Amino acid sequence: MDLPSSVALSTLPGISRTRAASVFKALRDAGRFDVTLEEIVAACSPRAPAETVVAEARREAEILLERAAAARIEVVRWDAEFYPPLLRTIVDPPPILWVRGGVEILTRPAVAIVGSRAASPYALEVAGRLAAELADRNVLVVSGLARGVDGAAHRGCLAGGGSTVAVLGSGPDVVYPREHGPLAATICKSGALVSELGPGAPPLPEHFPLRNRLISGISLAVVVVEASEKSGSLITARCALDQGRDVMAVPGSVLGGRNRGAHALLKDGAKVVETADDILDDLGWRPSGGEQISSNSLSEDDLLQKLTPGETYDLDEMSATVGLSGSTLLSRLTEWELLQRVVKTAGGRYRLADSYGKGTRGGRIAGEGEDDQQISR
Amino acid sequence: MDLPSSVALSTLPGISRTRAASVFKALRDAGRFDVTLEEIVAACSPRAPAETVVAEARREAEILLERAAAARIEVVRWDAEFYPPLLRTIVDPPPILWVRGGVEILTRPAVAIVGSRAASPYALEVAGRLAAELADRNVLVVSGLARGVDGAAHRGCLAGGGSTVAVLGSGPDVVYPREHGPLAATICKSGALVSELGPGAPPLPEHFPLRNRLISGISLAVVVVEASEKSGSLITARCALDQGRDVMAVPGSVLGGRNRGAHALLKDGAKVVETADDILDDLGWRPSGGEQISSNSLSEDDLLQKLTPGETYDLDEMSATVGLSGSTLLSRLTEWELLQRVVKTAGGRYRLADSYGKGTRGGRIAGEGEDDQQISR
Numbered sequence: 001m002d003l004p005s006s007v008a009l010s011t012l013p014g015i016s017r018t019r020a021a022s023v024f025k026a027l028r029d030a031g032r033f034d035v036t037l038e039e040i041v042a043a044c045s046p047r048a049p050a051e052t053v054v055a056e057a058r059r060e061a062e063i064l065l066e067r068a069a070a071a072r073i074e075v076v077r078w079d080a081e082f083y084p085p086l087l088r089t090i091v092d093p094p095p096i097l098w099v100r101g102g103v104e105i106l107t108r109p110a111v112a113i114v115g116s117r118a119a120s121p122y123a124l125e126v127a128g129r130l131a132a133e134l135a136d137r138n139v140l141v142v143s144g145l146a147r148g149v150d151g152a153a154h155r156g157c158l159a160g161g162g163s164t165v166a167v168l169g170s171g172p173d174v175v176y177p178r179e180h181g182p183l184a185a186t187i188c189k190s191g192a193l194v195s196e197l198g199p200g201a202p203p204l205p206e207h208f209p210l211r212n213r214l215i216s217g218i219s220l221a222v223v224v225v226e227a228s229e230k231s232g233s234l235i236t237a238r239c240a241l242d243q244g245r246d247v248m249a250v251p252g253s254v255l256g257g258r259n260r261g262a263h264a265l266l267k268d269g270a271k272v273v274e275t276a277d278d279i280l281d282d283l284g285w286r287p288s289g290g291e292q293i294s295s296n297s298l299s300e301d302d303l304l305q306k307l308t309p310g311e312t313y314d315l316d317e318m319s320a321t322v323g324l325s326g327s328t329l330l331s332r333l334t335e336w337e338l339l340q341r342v343v344k345t346a347g348g349r350y351r352l353a354d355s356y357g358k359g360t361r362g363g364r365i366a367g368e369g370e371d372d373q374q375i376s377r
Numbered sequence: 378m379d380l381p382s383s384v385a386l387s388t389l390p391g392i393s394r395t396r397a398a399s400v401f402k403a404l405r406d407a408g409r410f411d412v413t414l415e416e417i418v419a420a421c422s423p424r425a426p427a428e429t430v431v432a433e434a435r436r437e438a439e440i441l442l443e444r445a446a447a448a449r450i451e452v453v454r455w456d457a458e459f460y461p462p463l464l465r466t467i468v469d470p471p472p473i474l475w476v477r478g479g480v481e482i483l484t485r486p487a488v489a490i491v492g493s494r495a496a497s498p499y500a501l502e503v504a505g506r507l508a509a510e511l512a513d514r515n516v517l518v519v520s521g522l523a524r525g526v527d528g529a530a531h532r533g534c535l536a537g538g539g540s541t542v543a544v545l546g547s548g549p550d551v552v553y554p555r556e557h558g559p560l561a562a563t564i565c566k567s568g569a570l571v572s573e574l575g576p577g578a579p580p581l582p583e584h585f586p587l588r589n590r591l592i593s594g595i596s597l598a599v600v601v602v603e604a605s606e607k608s609g610s611l612i613t614a615r616c617a618l619d620q621g622r623d624v625m626a627v628p629g630s631v632l633g634g635r636n637r638g639a640h641a642l643l644k645d646g647a648k649v650v651e652t653a654d655d656i657l658d659d660l661g662w663r664p665s666g667g668e669q670i671s672s673n674s675l676s677e678d679d680l681l682q683k684l685t686p687g688e689t690y691d692l693d694e695m696s697a698t699v700g701l702s703g704s705t706l707l708s709r710l711t712e713w714e715l716l717q718r719v720v721k722t723a724g725g726r727y728r729l730a731d732s733y734g735k736g737t738r739g740g741r742i743a744g745e746g747e748d749d750q751q752i753s754r
Contacts, residue, residue, distance in 0.1 A: 126631060251628030251640060254503060254651040263628060266649045272640055274631040 005037050006077050006095045007061035011198060012053055015044045018210060021092040064198035071173050073199055074099040082106050085339050087217040090243050094196035094214070098172045101192030105163045110140035111279055112215045112240075114233040115149030115225035120258060123149050123226035126250055128156030130223065133276030135162020142167065142219050144211065145180055145193075149225045149233075154187055163191040167214045169207035171195060176203035194218075212236040213243075220283055220335070221246035223273050227261030234261050237270070246282055248273045284332070303332070304341055304356060312349040378472075382414050383454050384438035386472045388575060389430055392421045395587060398469040441575040448550050450576055451476040459483050462716050464594040467620050471573035471591070475549045478569030482540045487517035488656055489592045489617075491610040492526030492602035497635060500526050500603035503627050505533030507600065510653030512539020519544065519596050521588065522557055522570075526602045526610075531564055540568040544591045546584035548572055553580035571595075589613040590620070597660055597712070598623035600650055604638030611638050614647070623659055625650045661709070680709070681718055681733060689726040 001009070012020050023043045027035045037057070041050040068075055076083050077096050082103040087093050099106070111134055113127055131141045131153040141157035143150040145166035157164040166187050170176050172195045175184045184193055196214060197207060212235045216222050222240040224247070227233040237247045248271040252259040266272060271282045303322045307313065313321060319329050333350065336342040343353045378386070389397050400420045404412045414434070418427040445452055453460050454473050459480040464470050476483070488511055490504055508518045508530040518534035520527040522543035534541040543564050547553050549572045552561045561570055573591060574584060589612045593599050599617040601624070604610040614624045625648040629636040643649060648659045680699045684690065690698060696706050710727065713719040720730045 122630060122632070250631055251636070251643065251649075252630060253499060254627055254629075255499070259628070260651070263649055263651055266628065266643065267655075272628075272643045274637070274640055278644075 001035070001037070001095075003075065003077060003096075004058065004061050004065065007064055007075065007198075008054065008057035009037055009040060009095045010196060011060050011064065012041060012044070012046075012057045013060075014047055014053065015041065017094070017196060018092040018213075019044050021094055024095055025091060025093055060198075067199040068098060071199055072100070073172050074103050076103055076106070084110070084218040086110075086220065086245075087214065089340070090213065090217040092213070093217065096196070098195050098198055099192050100172045101188035102163070102190070103192065105140060105191060106165065106194070106218070108138075108140045108163070110142045110165065110219045111283075112142040112219035112222040112236065113149065113153035113225060114143055114212075114215060114222060114236050115153075115227055115262075116231060116233070116258065117146050117148040117150075119148035119152065119226055120252075122252060123250075123258075124152040126252075127152040127225045128159070130225070130250070130273070130276055130279070131156030131162070131164070132160030134279070135160030135164075137276060137280065138162070139276075139280075140165060140191075142215055144169070144208075144215055144236075145175070145184065145187075147177055147180075151180060151183060153225075154183060158186060158190070165192050165194055165218065167211055167218065168193055168195040168197070168203075169211040170203035171197050171199045171201035173199050174201060174203060208232060209235050213239040216240035216243055216245055219245060221248055221279060223279060224249040224262050224265055224270070226250070226252055226258055227265075228257055229260045229264070231261045234265070237265055246271060248279060248282060250274070284330075284335070300336070300341065304336070304352065307352050309352050309356070312345055312351045314349050318350055378412070378414070380452065380454060380473075381435065381438050381442065383472045384441055384452065384575075385431065385434035386414055386417060387573060388437050388441065389418060389421070389423075389434045390437075391424055391430065392418065394471070394573060395469040395590075396421050398471055401472055402468060402470055437575075444576040445475060448576055449477070450549050451480050453480055453483070461487070461595040463487075463597065463622075464591065465717070467590065467594040469590070470594065473573070475572050475575055476569050477549045478565035479540070479567070480569065482517060482568060483542065483571070483595070485515075485517045485540070487519045487542065487596045488660075489519040489596040489599045489613065490526065490530035490602060491520055491589075491592060491599060491613050492530075492604055492639075493608060493610070493635065494523050494525040494527075496525035496529065496603055497629075499629060500627075500635075501529040503629075504529040504602045505536070507602070507627070507650070507653055507656070508533030508539070508541070509537030511656070512537030512541075514653060514657065515539070516653075516657075517542060517568075519592055521546070521585075521592055521613075522552070522561065522564075524554055524557075528557060528560060530602075531560060535563060535567070542568050542595065543570050544588055544595065545570055545572040545574070545580070546588040547580035548574050548576045548578035550576050551578060551580060585609060586612050590616040593617035593620055593622055596622060598625055598656060600656060601626040601639050601642055601647070603627070603629055603635055604642075605634055606637045606641070608638045611642070614642055623648065625656060625659065627651070661707075661712070677713070677718065681713070681729065684729050686729050686733070689722055689728045691726050695727055 009020055020040060023040050037054050038050050041053050046053045075096055076099055078093055084106045113131055115127060116123055127149045134141050135157045141153055141162060141164045143153040143166060145168060154164045154166060164187055172193045175181050215236050216239040222236055222245060224233045224237055240247050247265060249262040249265040250273050273279055306322050340353050341356050342350050344350055386397055386401060397417060400417050414431050415427050418430050423430045452473055453476055455470055461483045490508055492504060493500055504526045511518050512534045518530055518539060518541045520530040522545060531541045531543060541564055549570045552558050564570060592613050593616040599613055599622060601610045601614055617624050624642060626639040626642040627650050650656055683699050714721060717730050718733050719727050721727055
């Protein structure tokens with residue numbers, strides 16, 4: 001499906017974005033890479049005739065692409081090199097992302113920090129400190145540009161010299177809240193503003209719950225810093241659980257109810273986070289003495305290139321082949337599966353993903369190379 | 378073994394209290410209720426001849442009993458009616474407890490609250506509030522009379538109209554720290570000061586780690602409120618784990634290290650406590666709308682009297698007989714086992730304990746009735 005069709009798919013009138021996204025994903029998972037826009041619309045039970053819906057969406061897509069070009073907004077299609085690899089694995093990945101800033105950072109290992117908008121000084125301090133520590137270890141910090149904890153996380157990451165991604169509930173060119181305009185501009189310099197909503201989309205309340213699934217979808221883990229019982233951060237945590245991501249929470253005062261949501265997560269088994277080391281430990285990364293997490297220090301390629309394409313391995317065989325102990329291998333395998341470097345076969349064995357080695361980081365999907373020239377970047 | 382011998386057993390020169398206590402417990406568990414003081418001493422590999430050790434201990438016991446009588450200190454033997462029933466189940470239960478205050482409260486369901494001596498205002502407030510909430514539900518609050526969290530727990534319980542037990546690392550007539558004299562006096566009015574150390578024993582540093590096993594041993598659960606990495610409260614938590622008791626911790630600030638010990642417990646699986654309801658939930662007690670936990674509201678006797686003495690039941694059979702659902706029954710069974718109302722047989726079936734129905738709460742041990750007249754209270 002070409003870029004204009006992918007954009008049209010993300011803006012079908014009368015059909016929810018997530019419905020269209022999940023139908024498209026399900027068809028691809030079933031091997032239907034040649035599916036047409038009309039088929040997808042028909043599968044979504046539209047109220048209007050499919051042709052009418054598609055025609056309207058194509059007109060809208062044309063307008064959005066023109067606006068994006070004028071505003072230097074990048075369009076990253078689901079099978080593009082820099083589409084966030086973990087986001088590709090959720091049930092309803094957006095067919096396209098609109099991005100301001102640097103798209104190439106979107107494939108880096110990422111952790112989300114989210115929390116209260118009306119945050120306490122404690123929450124702001126902890127969010128900023130955790131983000132700076134993650135930045136120091138070369139982990140991308142993802143959040144939602146909201147007031148309070150989100151803003152503190154973005155700022156802390158920038159202060160720590162890192163790159164941060166803000167996922168918006170509006171078009172990538174619409175900054176909300178408005179006072180975060182300067183912060184958004186700074187984020188773009190080394191990081192990115194990301195949205196599934198096209199240029200000009202307003203920050204409507206209904207956008208934010210859907211936006212939250214992208215915050216978790218891009219990330220390996222979601223860390224909640226201060227959330228009351230009705231906090232939107234709990235939606236992000238719920239999305240993370242649904243997506244198989246780690247959910248973690250920072251403890252805080254039990255008085256006043258500010259942390260009741262975060263503590264409820266802890267009661268349900270979320271990991272306790274005091275420092276960035278807790279996050280990295282839980283993800284199976286324990287860089288010794290200041291070592292940074294990067295594609296180099298992970299030396300993923302060194303390990304994966306020891307595997308023969310097409311061959312399957314059980315845990316012991318893979319352990320012997322790549323030279324990692326069983327427990328270390330297990331944590332790496334989880335990551336490799338999420339990043340689609342390695343595939344688990346029906347028999348519980350593992351093999352290199354077909355896409356591995358054909359693209360660079362970002363794991364291009366095999367058989368979908370023909371459109372690459374049309375994909376932005 | 379009569380009372381003077383039991384006191385002598387608890388004060389054998391050159392033999393650790395816990396060693397003697399565990400040897401005595403092991404012999405009883407093996408059915409040796411007729412064991413003599415000399416046998417126990419011999420089993421503890423004394424440096425001096427057993428007769429010499431025993432003779433010296435008997436002289437000391439006589440002095441201690443005289444002092445106790447003069448100071449109105451009660452002596453509660455391990456098989457006495459009011460010896461704390463859960464304490465009887467640990468590997469090294471003191472052969473006797475010295476008690477100031479009301480011994481009859483010692484059989485009530487108890488929860489320990491322990492924590493930092495140099496406590497923050499936050500910890501003091503939370504400890505006091507939890508203790509008051511527990512008091513309101515008729516749960517005994519156990520702590521160690523130390524500065525900080527311990528003191529706040531005792532005070533909170535008293536303010537909530539409850540009874541509290543202070544387990545001392547000195548004789549029951551030696552209050553440490555000294556500024557807790559008035560608090561200790563108030564505790565005695567409705568609760569008790571308890572020690573395994575005889576009258577006049579000074580508060581030596583080595584007494585406190587051993588004292589901690591009694592705090593947890595008396596209690597169904599230990600709640601840690603603020604503990605740094607080297608806090609003595611962690612010893613109490615470790616004792617609780619060894620004794621199969623629930624360990625719980627109150628979350629707090631991750632800044633400054635004050636809660637690092639408490640959070641480490643949470644990372645290791647301790648339950649998160651925000652309110653007393655969290656404690657009661659974890660213990661399987663969920664009183665609806667202000668209902669109090671007491672022998673009446675538990676209606677333990679109503680349930681247990683449906684069981685036929687001598688008969689064994691699997692879970693389904695017992696569930697049908699007493700009329701409780703499987704999950705409710707399971708949480709009650711745990712409590713009944715701890716309280717020695719019910720015994721698990723080798724085949725994983727359950728039966729009424731032989732002692733059940735022969736005494737009152739406190740589960741007198743069958744076959745040990747002959748000494749009852751000599752036991753204080």
